[in-house]
Amino acid sequence: MIKHHPTQDLLVNHANGNLPLSMAMAVSAHCSLCDTCKEQLAQLTAQAADLVLAQPKTQNVISGEDTNSNQYEHEGTKTFATQNATLDIEAMMERIMAQPVATNIPNNAPLAVQIKQQHYTVPSAFRQHLTRPWQILGKVSRMRFDVDEMGTRASLLHIDAQGEIPQHTHKGYELTLLLAGEFSDLNGNYVPGDFIMLDGQHQHSPKTVNGCLCYTVLDAPLHFTKGISKLLNPIGELIY
Amino acid sequence: MENIQSQSRQNRYHGPITSLTNAAMDNDTPAHTNLESQVDALAMLILQVADNRDKAAFGQLFQYFMPKIRAFGLQRLNQQGLAMDLVQETMTSVWTKAHLYNAEKGAVTTWVFTIMRNQCFDMLRRVQHNREDTFGDDIWPLCDATSEYDIQPDHKLTAQLLKHLDALPLAQKQVVQGIYMQELTQQELADALKVPIGTIKSRLRLGLEKLKSFLEIHND
Incomplete structure (x- = not known):
């Protein structure tokens, strides 16, 4: 059973489209794997939609309507501007209604991913990112996505059976979404769908018995703490 | 169509569309009608667009949603032109994808919000990152993966x-x-x-x- 979920705050922000791409993909992928959060997200989206798009019960004089019309504040230009705006709107409607019915409906069925002769399926949120090359270092393989968000790094991470990542802490937060397989750390075992958010305070050393595929988001490079693997720090950049 | 055009001349860009529920419902509901009948009226209009490519119905949807989408766009994108782009892109999807709306899955407002938020997400990335990518609809699918669109693989x-x-x-x-x-x-x-x-x-x-x-x- 999935025990680790995004916080309410993350879900609300996701419903409103406020998260950066790397995190939006994580919450979306979690919701494809977790019916509880999927249901909750649907409700939060309906609430957000009500706020923005439902007809207000009473027309508020100090609402956005009024401030928006500031551009017409000069009486003399008002009629002219309004007529122009109306013409623009009509032209826009004509343009829109000249469009045919959309036939290429995006399919959001899970997608196949193959690494080291293993076949996995991943949520369709990753659809346009899966063409990146895998970088393989021993038991650890990484496919780094091109999300272009400052220092944030988003990747698919595959660890072979019996593999582990050297113990490390994080400078910033680290999000791991387990997509397939299993892994465990000091805090217990994880199943596909588990959404594990750790901040810079935590140290952990994930191990997997049968192998796993994860989606990870890091906003700072991993920072290794355990003895000899300190030497690996420059490689941390490479692995994730 | 005549009717819609004269309406849009009277109402400015952002004028309240009080005629929506009256026009769409066949009874004497007052303009400040409750939310429920508004929901029904919007769903009926979407169905008319989906089934008959009904331009008058689309006109009413446009009149209803345009000022709200524009206000949302102004708040998020902070620019008049971009806000109107958001209106155009969102309403284009409403016109071309009306057949994807499923009343059992939720209200029309939720469906239009989904389209608008996805579009706005892509536009923000365009503004902030100068990226032409379109990921919104992958992150928040417009319809559930259903077997009717799936081709059974061999x-x-x-x-x-x-x-x-x-x-x-x-x-x-x-x-x-x-x-x-x-x-x-x-x-x-x-x-x-x-x-x-x-x-x-x-x-x-x-x-x-x-x-x-x-x-x-x-x-x-």
Whole structure:
């Protein structure tokens, strides 16, 4: 059973489209794997939609309507501007209604991913990112996505059976979404769908018995703490 | 249509559309009608657009949603022109994808919000990151993955193909995987790999020819 979920705050922000791409993909992928959060997200989206798009019960004089019309504040230009705006709107409607019915409906069925002769399926949120090359270092393989968000790094991470990542802490937060397989750390075992958010305070050393595929988001490079693997720090950049 | 145009002349850009529920419902509901009948009225209009490409119905939807989308766009994108782009893109999807709306899954407002938020997400990335990518609809799908759009794959053939995929040169393998496993369009793939679309086409052709020759050998 999935025990680790995004916080309410993350879900609300996701419903409103406020998260950066790397995190939006994580919450979306979690919701494809977790019916509880999927249901909750649907409700939060309906609430957000009500706020923005439902007809207000009473027309508020100090609402956005009024401030928006500031551009017409000069009486003399008002009629002219309004007529122009109306013409623009009509032209826009004509343009829109000249469009045919959309036939290429995006399919959001899970997608196949193959690494080291293993076949996995991943949520369709990753659809346009899966063409990146895998970088393989021993038991650890990484496919780094091109999300272009400052220092944030988003990747698919595959660890072979019996593999582990050297113990490390994080400078910033680290999000791991387990997509397939299993892994465990000091805090217990994880199943596909588990959404594990750790901040810079935590140290952990994930191990997997049968192998796993994860989606990870890091906003700072991993920072290794355990003895000899300190030497690996420059490689941390490479692995994730 | 006549009716709509004269309406839009009276109402400014952002004028309240009090006539919506009256026009859409066949009774004497007052303009400040409750939310429930508003929901029904919008759903009926969407159905008319989906089933009959009804321009008058679309006109009413446009009048209803335009000021709200514009206000949302102004708040998020902070620019008049971008806000109107958001209106245009969102309402274009409402017109071209009305048949995807499923009343059992939720209100029209939720569906239009989904379209608008996804579009706005992509526009924000365009403004902030100068990226032309469109990820919104992948992150928040407009409709559930349903079997009616799924083509049942031939599992035996797929397994056989996958076996041979690894034998392809990397460049061809990427393209075949992208198109057939990740369901990208050729353009999306070209953008992702940063090569011209012609290169994608030729790699795909070469890759498929090679796969075909593998299968022919092994089917003998």
